[in-house]
Amino acid sequence: xxxxxxxxxxxxxxxxxxxxxxxxxxxxxxxxxxxxxxxxxxxxxxxxxxxxxxxxxxxxxxxxxxxxxxxxxxxxxxxxxxxxxxxxxxxxxxxxxxxxxxxxxxxxxxxxxxxxxxxxxxxxxxxxxxxxxxxxxxxxxxxxxxxxxxxxxxxxxxxxxxxxxxxxxxxxxxxxxxxxxxxxxxxxxxxxxxxxxxxxxxxxxxxxxxxxxxxxxxxxxxxxxxxxxxxxxxxxxxxxxxxxxxxxxxxxxxxxxxxxxxxxxxxxxxxxxxxxxxx
Amino acid sequence: xxxxxxxxxxxxxxxxxxxxxxxxxxxxxxxxxxxxxxxxxxxxxxxxxxxxxxxxxxxxxxxxxxxxxxxxxxxxxxxxxxxxxxxxxxxxxxxxxxxxxxxxxxxxxxxxxxxxxxxxxxxxxxxxxxxxxxxxxxxxxxxxxxxxxxxxxxxxxxxxxxxxxxxxxxxxxxxxxxxxxxxxxxxxxxxxxxxxxxxxxxxxxxxxxxxxxxxxxxxxxxxxxxxxxxxxxxxxxxxxxxxxxxxxxxxxxxxxxxxxxxxxxxxxxxxxxxxxxxxxxxxxxxxxxxxxxxxxxxxxxxxxxxxxxxxxxxxxxxxxxxxxxxxxxxxxxxxxxxxxxxxxxxxxxxxxxxxxxxxxxxxxxxxxxxxxxxxxxxxxxxxxxxxxxxxxxxxxxxxxxxxxxxx
Numbered sequence: 076x077x078x079x080x081x082x083x084x085x086x087x088x089x090x091x092x093x094x095x096x097x098x099x100x101x102x103x104x105x106x107x108x109x110x111x112x113x114x115x116x117x118x119x120x121x122x123x124x125x126x127x128x129x130x131x132x133x134x135x136x137x138x139x140x141x142x143x144x145x146x147x148x149x150x151x152x153x154x155x156x157x158x159x160x161x162x163x164x165x166x167x168x169x170x171x172x173x174x175x176x177x178x179x180x181x182x183x184x185x186x187x188x189x190x191x192x193x194x195x196x197x198x199x200x201x202x203x204x205x206x207x208x209x210x211x212x213x214x215x216x217x218x219x220x221x222x223x224x225x226x227x228x229x230x231x232x233x234x235x236x237x238x239x240x241x242x243x244x245x246x247x248x249x250x251x252x253x254x255x256x257x258x259x260x261x262x263x264x265x266x267x268x269x270x271x272x273x274x275x276x277x278x279x280x281x282x283x284x285x286x287x288x289x290x291x292x293x294x295x296x297x298x299x300x301x302x303x304x305x306x307x308x309x310x311x312x313x314x315x316x317x318x319x320x321x322x323x324x325x326x327x328x329x330x331x332x333x334x335x336x337x338x339x340x341x342x343x344x345x346x347x348x349x350x351x352x353x354x
Numbered sequence: 355x356x357x358x359x360x361x362x363x364x365x366x367x368x369x370x371x372x373x374x375x376x377x378x379x380x381x382x383x384x385x386x387x388x389x390x391x392x393x394x395x396x397x398x399x400x401x402x403x404x405x406x407x408x409x410x411x412x413x414x415x416x417x418x419x420x421x422x423x424x425x426x427x428x429x430x431x432x433x434x435x436x437x438x439x440x441x442x443x444x445x446x447x448x449x450x451x452x453x454x455x456x457x458x459x460x461x462x463x464x465x466x467x468x469x470x471x472x473x474x475x476x477x478x479x480x481x482x483x484x485x486x487x488x489x490x491x492x493x494x495x496x497x498x499x500x501x502x503x504x505x506x507x508x509x510x511x512x513x514x515x516x517x518x519x520x521x522x523x524x525x526x527x528x529x530x531x532x533x534x535x536x537x538x539x540x541x542x543x544x545x546x547x548x549x550x551x552x553x554x555x556x557x558x559x560x561x562x563x564x565x566x567x568x569x570x571x572x573x574x575x576x577x578x579x580x581x582x583x584x585x586x587x588x589x590x591x592x593x594x595x596x597x598x599x600x601x602x603x604x605x606x607x608x609x610x611x612x613x614x615x616x617x618x619x620x621x622x623x624x625x626x627x628x629x630x631x632x633x634x635x636x637x638x639x640x641x642x643x644x645x646x647x648x649x650x651x652x653x654x655x656x657x658x659x660x661x662x663x664x665x666x667x668x669x670x671x672x673x674x675x676x677x678x679x680x681x682x683x684x685x686x687x688x689x690x691x692x693x694x695x696x697x698x699x700x701x702x703x704x705x706x707x708x709x710x711x712x713x714x715x716x717x718x719x720x721x722x723x724x725x726x727x728x729x730x731x732x733x734x735x736x737x738x739x740x741x742x743x744x745x746x747x748x749x750x751x752x753x754x755x756x757x758x759x760x761x
Contacts, residue, residue: 131528131660132645134540135383141527153657179381180644184658206381206644210371231385233547238388256385257545 079172079200080225080248083122084283084304093300095120095345096285097338098176098309100127100143101160102152103316108326109147112316112334113164117171119335120342123285125203125307128157128177135205137260139310142317146324154181154190158197165198174227174248176203179215187215191222201225201248209241216245229253230276239279249283249305250276257288260310264289270302292337293344300348308341364611364687367678372561372648375684377677380560382647385544390647394562396467401569406462413458417491418448420455420573424581424738429708430725437728437735440590442578442606444742445713449487451480451743452574452602453555459570461488464551471546472496474553475539477504477532477598478669478716479511480743481555486520496520499538501531504668510747529662532598532672536646556599557676560647564676571605578738579609586736592617594727595740596720597690598634598670600679602742611687619727620679621720623665624692634663636675637683637690650677666695666755667715669743693722699755701725702745714743715751 087094097116102109116124129144129152136144161173175194182190182204194202202219209216209228216226225248233256234242243250252272254264264286273284285305290296292311299306315337319330367374380390400406414420423446427439444452464472472494476482482498489496498515502524505512515522528534536559543552557564557571582590593610595603597620610616625633633639636651643652645660653661653673663673682688693701701721706712713721717740724739731737745752 130658132533132537134537134646135385135544137541138527148659155657178644180652180654180660181658183644184654184656205383206647208380208382208384208387210380210387229384231383233385233388235388242384253385256547258541261545 078223078225078248079170080123080174083172084249087122088304092349093303093345094122094283094285094305095296095342096123096125096287096305096307097121097312098125098127098307099312099334100129100140100147101157102129102147102150103143103313104146104320104324104326104330105150106152106156108330110160110163111331113160114167115331115335116338117168119338121171121338123172123174123305125174125176125309126157126161128154128175128181130178130181133178135258137258137310139260139313139317143313154185158193161197161199172200173198174201174203175199177205179204179206182215187218191219191224195222195224199224201227203227203229203251205229209244212245220245220247227251232256232272236275239276243280243282246282249285250280251307252276252284252286252303254286254288259288262289263291263295264299266298266302269299273303293340296341297344297348300345306345312337360685364682364685365608367681368561368565374678374681376642377649377680378561378564379649380647381644381649382560383544385547389543389547390560390562392467397463397562397566400463400466406466410459410462414455414573418454418458419446421577421581422446424578424585427709430705433708434725434728436733437592437731437737438733439724439728440736440738441711441741442574442738444574444602444740445711445744449480449484450746451484451714452571452605453481453484454487455573455605456555456567456570456601457481457484457488457553460551460553461492461494464494464553465492467551469551470494470549472551472553473499473539473542474555475499475532475535476555477501477535477671478667478714479504479508479515479747480669482520482522483511483514483518485553486515486518489520490518497542498522499525499535499542501529501535502526503530504532507751508668508747509750531663531668533660540646556601557604557678558599558646558648558650558674564648564678567601568604568608568678571601572608574602574605574740575607575609578606582736582738589613589616590736590738591615592619592727592735592737594619594621594720594724594737596621596670596716596742597675597679598623598672598716599674600676602740604676604678606738606740607688618688619723620688620690621723622690622692623667623670623719624694625664627694628692632664633692634665634670634672635692636673637680638692640673642680645674648677650680651675651683666698666751667719669714669716670719691723693719695755697722699752702748702752711741712745713741714745715748717742
């Protein structure tokens with residue numbers, strides 16, 4: 076079985092360029108605006124959409140994504156609504172893969188089996204669950220794979236060669252390489268080091284490797300894209316979103332435009348990098 | 355919750371993956387996974403090393419001041435006319451609470467592992483003070499994350515930490531209390547993986563923390579057993595301790611878990627009362643979920659979002675509980691009760707005035723339940739309450755509460 080994620084990475088490899096993976100928080104700053112942003116992403120140049128599932132206690136996230144989660148929860152976002160957004164997105168878009176990203180507790184409380192059925196039905200293609208390492212694969216990873224969803228794992232600079240096989244085992248779709256040790260939105264990664272790390276991971280897997288954490292603009296995206304199969308951008312988009320909010324935290328058309336404009340710009344950077352890491 | 359089939363021993367957990375029944379585990383980001391595996395390995399080696407144990411015991415004797423007395427609270431016993439009430443005087447330890455037992459072990463382990471920088475989270479500040487103290491003694495830089503709300507209400511401990519040379523970082527995310535301090539400490543650890551040791555203050559977090567902190571705290575129960583043997587020639591009949599994360603309780607309870615004649619009570623903070631929704635009683639008002647690296651009872655809404663806890667006691671103001679406590683609750687081995695802010699303050703005053711011991715607000719919750727358990731029990735019933743810390747830090751909070759609640 077081939078998922079949308081696998082198809083998309085394969086197609087881009089043929090095209091000779093890296094994928095642009097965009098992260099936005101579902102329900103930030105509110106359901107309607109967030110929906111409009113997600114619908115605008117493919118047009119702006121996003122190849123894969125990562126949709127955050129807000130959680131009160133995002134232990135691995137920096138201030139930007141923490142605040143995005145708080146805004147979404149305040150506006151009434153729930154996991155049920157996030158799945159509803161995916162359903163609505165899929166009405167007009169059958170190609171762009173959607174990966175849900177977040178923490179385990181809301182899924183656990185929703186009920187793993189029910190969640191997997193509902194996510195698949197809504198049109199979700201993959202999951203990234205930050206606080207489920209391979210040691211906890213029984214919880215969600217194995218059931219998700221069985222349900223036909225990709226389970227995308229994070230590899231980090233602390234994941235050494237000894238540990239990589241354990242991390243890559245049961246990983247599917249792509250590998251998300253976290254380019255720095257730290258929380259989301261921290262210091263910019265060193266492109267040369269990242270490229271070397273991607274090479275190290277590729278010795279252990281045929282899966283595409285997307286790199287995230289610290290990518291802020293077209294220039295850093297271009298630098299990372301030159302050495303990877305995909306570039307993930309998140310905090311920078313959320314920063315752009317936040318700047319358009321009024322004093323009450325309300326967004327509008329300008330919010331959607333600001334995010335779409337930055338994605339367009341970063342997409343140019345990714346495309347300018349051309350192909351390097353594909354082989 | 356129905357009581358499940360009883361195991362042969364309650365003291366064999368966790369399994370090799372860190373589970374106590376369905377609780378516990380290692381729910382952490384990949385960045386941290388290699389670190390907690392290293393920690394587990396280093397801890398297992400240290401535990402088996404007689405030299406490590408010997409050195410730790412020496413510090414516990416000469417620096418911490420152990421053993422702490424098992425004290426007969428004669429006037430309280432007389433007042434309630436029932437069970438003989440004993441206090442395990444953890445408030446008399448250096449730094450004023452049980453927290454130092456665990457910190458001594460962890461800081462020694464950090465040094466053994468060659469870690470150069472210590473981080474900790476703190477609620478009431480007792481764990482922060484203990485960590486700052488041991489870091490001063492061993493010359494290690496110490497950063498303590500503390501909710502901004504707690505920085506306000508536990509000023510004396512903030513001043514102590516600063517005097518000891520620690521950096522106190524107020525945390526303003528979320529509810530600005532203990533859970534948020536823990537989030538922030540975890541973020542620091544994810545960022546500074548190479549040189550940093552995270553000294554967790556309670557029997558929670560990813561494996562091996564719940565088991566390791568428990569082991570370091572078991573000295574409380576082990577001493578109690580020997581002391582009661584000496585004083586009364588037998589085991590106690592019941593044990594009572596307050597539970598936030600539950601480290602003082604686990605330290606007292608664990609050595610007695612397989613002595614089935616010993617009744618065990620954990621007391622959670624009921625804040626404004628369980629029905630009000632404003633409380634910190636995870637067992638009474640929560641259900642199993644996953645937070646801070648482990649599965650356990652948590653306060654949360656229908657969407658799995660964590661609800662802010664409330665308690666007058668900063669040390670109990672946490673929306674979860676250690677995973678082994680969650681399991682002991684389901685097994686029916688530990689009975690969970692709760693006490694409100696009002697009851698805790700009344701117990702705080704009564705203990706101060708009848709025994710000349712100002713307890714911390716945390717064990718005042720345990721005392722509140724002792725005061726209604728004891729009168730119903732026979733005079734030869736031996737009840738031990740863990741007086742886990744001293745109350746100097748709480749005088750301003752209690753005073754403010756009394757002013758605000760004047761009839």
